[in-house]
Amino acid sequence: MRKGYLKPWVFGIIAGSMIVLAEAFAGFYPPAAYSFCLTCHTRDLVNTFMNGIFGAHFQTTILARRILMLTSPSVLLGALIAAHGYGEYRRQKSTHPLRYFLYGLMIMTFGILIFGCPTRIVIRTGYGDFFGMVALAGMVFGIWLGTLLIRRRWSRSV
Amino acid sequence: MTVYGTLILGCMSMLIGFLAQRSRMCFVAGVRDYILVRDRELLMGMFSFLITLWIMTSLLYAFNILRIGVPEYGAPAIRVSIEKIGTYSLSVGNLNTLFQKGPTGGIGLLITSRFLYVTLIGGLVIGLVSTLAGGCVLRQHVLLAQGSMDALFFILGFYGAVVIYYGFLYRFFVRLY
Numbered sequence: 078m079r080k081g082y083l084k085p086w087v088f089g090i091i092a093g094s095m096i097v098l099a100e101a102f103a104g105f106y107p108p109a110a111y112s113f114c115l116t117c118h119t120r121d122l123v124n125t126f127m128n129g130i131f132g133a134h135f136q137t138t139i140l141a142r143r144i145l146m147l148t149s150p151s152v153l154l155g156a157l158i159a160a161h162g163y164g165e166y167r168r169q170k171s172t173h174p175l176r177y178f179l180y181g182l183m184i185m186t187f188g189i190l191i192f193g194c195p196t197r198i199v200i201r202t203g204y205g206d207f208f209g210m211v212a213l214a215g216m217v218f219g220i221w222l223g224t225l226l227i228r229r230r231w232s233r234s235v
Numbered sequence: 236m237t238v239y240g241t242l243i244l245g246c247m248s249m250l251i252g253f254l255a256q257r258s259r260m261c262f263v264a265g266v267r268d269y270i271l272v273r274d275r276e277l278l279m280g281m282f283s284f285l286i287t288l289w290i291m292t293s294l295l296y297a298f299n300i301l302r303i304g305v306p307e308y309g310a311p312a313i314r315v316s317i318e319k320i321g322t323y324s325l326s327v328g329n330l331n332t333l334f335q336k337g338p339t340g341g342i343g344l345l346i347t348s349r350f351l352y353v354t355l356i357g358g359l360v361i362g363l364v365s366t367l368a369g370g371c372v373l374r375q376h377v378l379l380a381q382g383s384m385d386a387l388f389f390i391l392g393f394y395g396a397v398v399i400y401y402g403f404l405y406r407f408f409v410r411l412y
Contacts, residue, residue, distance in 0.1 A: 081257060082257065082258070083254060083257040083258040084258065084276075084280075085258045085259075085260050085265075085276055085277050085279060085280025085281075085283075086279045086280050086282075086283040087258070087283075088254045088255065088257075088258040088260045088280055088284075089260075089279075089280045089281065089282070089283030089284035089285075089286075089287055090283055090284075090287050091254060092251050092254060092255075092284060093283070093284045093285075093287030093288045093291065094287055094291055095247055095250070095251070096247075096288070097287075097288060097291040097292055097295065097301070098291075099243065099244075099247055100301065101295050101300050101301045102300075103240060103243045103244075104240070105240070105244070106302065109302070112244075112247070113247070113248070113251065115372045115373060115376065116372065119393065119394065119397065120397050123394060123397040123398065124397065124401065127398070127401075133401075135401040136401065136405075143237055143240060144237055144240035144241045144244060145241045146244065147241060147244065147245045147248070148244060148245075148248045149248075149376065151244070151245045151246075151248035151249045151252065152248050152249070152251060152252035152255070152373065152376045152377075153252065153376050153379060153380055154249055154252065155248065155249035155250060155251065155252025155253040155255075155256070156252040156253065156255065156256040156376060156377040156379075156380035156381070157380040158249075158253060159252070159253045159256035159257055159380075160256055160377075160380050160381045160382070163257075165256075165381055166380075166381060166382050167381065167382050168382040168384070169382060169383045169384060169385070170384055171384035171385050171387070171388060172385060173385070174384075174385075174388045175388075177368060177385045177386070177388040177389045177392070178388045178389070178391060178392040178395075179392060180364050180367065180368040180389055180392065181368075181375075181388070181389040181390060181391065181392025181393035181395075181396065182392040182393075182395065182396045182399070183360065183364050183396075184361055184364050184365065184368070184372060184393065184396075185392070185393045185394075185396030185397060185400070186396050186399075186400055186404070187357040187360045187361050187364075188357075188361060188372075189396075189397070189400055190353055190357045190408060190411070191353060191354045191357035191358060191361075194361075194371065194372040194373070195262040195263055195361060195362075195365060195371035195372060195373070196262055196371065196372065196373055198262075198358065198361075199262055199281060199284060199285055199288075200288060202285060202288075203284070203285050203286075203287075203288025203289045203292060204288065204292050205289075205292065208350065208351070208354050211351060211354045211355055211358065212354045212355070212357065212358035212361075213358065214355070214358070215354065215355040215356065215357070215358025215359040215361075215362065216263075216358040216359070216361055216362035217266055217362065218358075218359055218362065219358065219359040219360060219361065219362025219363035219364075219365075219366070220263055220266045220267050220270070220362040220363070220365070220366050221266075221270060222359075222362075222363050222366075223267065223362065223363045223364075223365075223366025223367055224267055224270045224271055224366065226363075226366075226367065227267075227271070227366065227367075228271075
């Protein structure tokens with residue numbers, strides 16, 4: 078076992094309680110269940126800058142007019158501190174740049190459509206949102222389809 | 236813009252990023268590992284996250300600290316049509332309104348709303364593409380911090396898609412709601 082390794086269920090308890098307490102006591106309210114989402118917060122961050130710099134009228138939430146949504150850079154910074162602090166930074170060359178670019182493009186587009194990244198889908202399900210449960214069911218079905226493709230890739234390569 | 240809220244959000248996200256790197260947490264890999272190799276560890280992470288949220292929100296709703304709210308997505312074109320189905324959205328009681336009779340409740344309004352099918356198909360595509368990319372969005376951020384250049388291109392596409400979506404695709408996709 079690695080040094081300083083954290084069990085995933087401990088992460089679940091800490092992050093889950095932090096997210097709910099942030100919405101209740103720090104007032105991250107107008108869209109409900111909105112205190113942590115990488116897709117929506119990145120959308121708000123980029124659109125705030127686009128509106129401010131180029132004078133565009135892109136869609137942002139009401140919360141984004143009050144606070145600056147620095148979620149995605151902060152997650153990167155926190156993970157960078159952890160990776161350097163425990164000596165797990167390994168630079169790996171990119172194997173398929175264009176393919177991963179398209180993956181990111183598709184996840185963001187469909188994430189904007191259904192208002193959530195995988196994390197927020199789980200958060201909305203925990204809040205009791207019916208559409209969150211529908212999205213979670215769709216996500217599990219999609220993962221099952223993905224595992225079929227992965228298995229096919231394995232059997233081809235062997 | 237308040238500095239206070241920004242700081243709280245930034246610190247919370249930094250802590251989540253730190254813990255996610257330490258526990259290699261990923262919401263897609265939990266289900267994927269269970270299907271492929273019957274490894275339950277990451278799936279337990281997802282379930283503990285879900286159950287913690289469920290217990291915390293139920294308690295805070297019961298003590299009236301957390302408001303039962305409708306999601307509020309800004310643009311008027313989306314907001315008007317979502318308000319129609321908004322009674323079902325984001326409340327613990329929305330499973331109750333699902334079974335109510337009358338014009339404001341019931342399953343009929345729900346299964347005729349296009350947002351239901353958009354959500355189902357969107358969730359399916361997100362699950363499929365995340366599995367092929369090797370992790371959910373949170374995991375891709377952590378992988379980039381660990382030095383994976385594949386994740387760098389993923390994040391570049393992730394940011395670029397916002398501009399592409401609102402610049403070109405918005406007028407087509409907004410009809411889906």
